[in-house]
Amino acid sequence: MSSLDREDKGMPFLLKYENVAWYEDGEVRILDRRVFPTKKKFVHCTDYVEVIQAIRDMVTQSAGPYTAVGMGMALAAYQSKDKPKKEQIAFLKKASIELGNARPTTANRYRQITNRAFNVGTSAIEAGKNASLAIFEDTIESMNRRYSLMQKVGNNLVELFPDGSGILTQCYGETIIGTMIRAARKANKTFRIFNAETRPFLQGARLTSSCFVEAGFETTLVTDNMTNFILERGDIDFYTSAADSISMDGNIANKIGTKQIAILANRVGVPYFVTGIPDLDKENKEAITIEYRDPQQVLNLMGQRIALDGVKAIYPAFDVTPPELIGAIVTDRGVFSPYDLRRYLESGEKEEFY
Template sequence: MERQDKGMPFLLQYENVAWYENGVVRILDRRIFPKQKKFVCCKTYHEIIKAIQDMVTQSAGPYTAVGMGMALAAYECKDKTEEKQIAFLTKAAKELGNARPTTANRYSAITNRILELQKEAIAKGQSPIQAAFDDTLASLNRRYSTMQKVGNYLVDLMPNNSTFLTQCYGETIIGAIIRRAKETNKNLRAYDAATEPFLQGSRLTASCFKEAGFDTTVVDDNMVNFVLERGDIDFYTSAADSIAMDGHIANKIGTKQIAVLAKRTEVPYFVTGIPDQDKLNGKAIEIEYRDPEQALEFNGQRIAMEGVNSFYPAFDVTPPTLIDAIVTDKGVFSPFNLKEYANLGKENFY
């Protein structure tokens, strides 16, 4: 298998996303990157769930983490009877698949598929650990390859010397943009919204673009309208944690307000990703609410007076009226006509 992470930024190298080896899954701690390059080492699949919920990894990182988590679960139960192994792995698949509610359908697609492969491996006297690892690696490679198609379509929409604005950290699409820009010799400038409260835009997205040699500028979330009105931005783009078939998308909280501002300033908004054909409309998107204390802290230190309240929805939902196009692996589509995408067939992405 030819690995698709060749030449990708540090954050996107496979071993730095989530990696199983000898009864441990190692996950790069994105909460402290790039200031520190440290890994959280998980010895149980429950520790992986906690790492996902604590934002050690985010964006598409958990897709790999839950797959490697199934390998770890198999290691945990390797000395049990076949019947007890299957029961243990079935429980692990369900719990890992539901680590976060908004993207549970995507996580579960991975864990349920691996569970069936592990059952087959156990029946044949083969290693369910290896079955999970191999499938996760193949899945990771497949997603990188698929998202490269998305990135190609997106970059091909952008004229040379144009500037785009991002929100949060779109994982693989960042690497795909970098690759395509270099292939086509396009000079693109990146403006990255900081993305509170974890600052994924300034810490993760900007780091990837800077590492790749892009002209990269971070703007605080409350500066976005200023740079849009000033005419600094040609395109606004974000990934999506969920794309419903009626064109509603869920992404990191704050995505919608930028979309509103982009529409007002006539800056096109392009969403990247694979539509969730199991979600018929925006009402099917469940919004995760995180611990409100996380919105009152920075780097583990409280930034507000004791007694001050907060709340923290992790995502917001942007309607199709604010989206100019959804860029997929099969081309560029109107958010109002994703049935056309579905008519092209459903492929195994996760």
């Protein structure tokens, strides 16, 4: 597939490539999801270190950093283009390590992208070619692969839902949301979407609900502490979320609060379907690192302090949901029990798509 071909056709605004992260002329432009949809504002980075900071500051999140680290590598190649070849390669190596560890829970996925970008850039440097362009084009190809592979996941997920189902989401699942929308349109299905708001950055309210309402779905926002009420009232037929990490023993890490919704859904008999690709390099839940973020991000909401000085806070970014609370894990290769992810490997090696 040529880098001129793109897999973002029919995707919501948030999932268009240029609106995730984009490298051009010595700059990486990243849509600031912290203020969307109130503002459509971009953060402009002229140093790859600024890309790292943007990721850590949640300018972009979910699968957004997968693109941002690739574009950051293109920027690093641009920053070092006037150095001798050996120094260019050393600079690019340093950038690949630092960008690849921008956040701990998903660092294994980031490193797949930055390591590949390093190899692509090194080959270009040694051949006397434009390393920034080579890495940029490789990042577009990575996005194409990810969108294409996740479309298979979206298709498999939509097949599970009868037309008119009530579906509860958690946080912002990014690519799966876009591919779910495209799959539903193709199958002529519609859903009633309920989005948990997702404190403290309100990704469900600002990002997920924006995508679904833009696509024409009946979209209802609920605060995080309303989920039990709507589950017990019978509004919800299925609960679904993406996963930032899926260990091979069937544990999944996702945005903090995912587990408590799974507990509530399990209590009333609402199945929970997780979407994603198993992390073959994470044997069990002990391999999942939980990131703890700045507690100030809990004490403030959209720039407004919401608690008195002296009040403490805690902010674990993710929690781990065990397999007994998961109805199925929906992948590109089909639907699997969380207790039997080894079967995912029976149809071949995991595809490279990050």
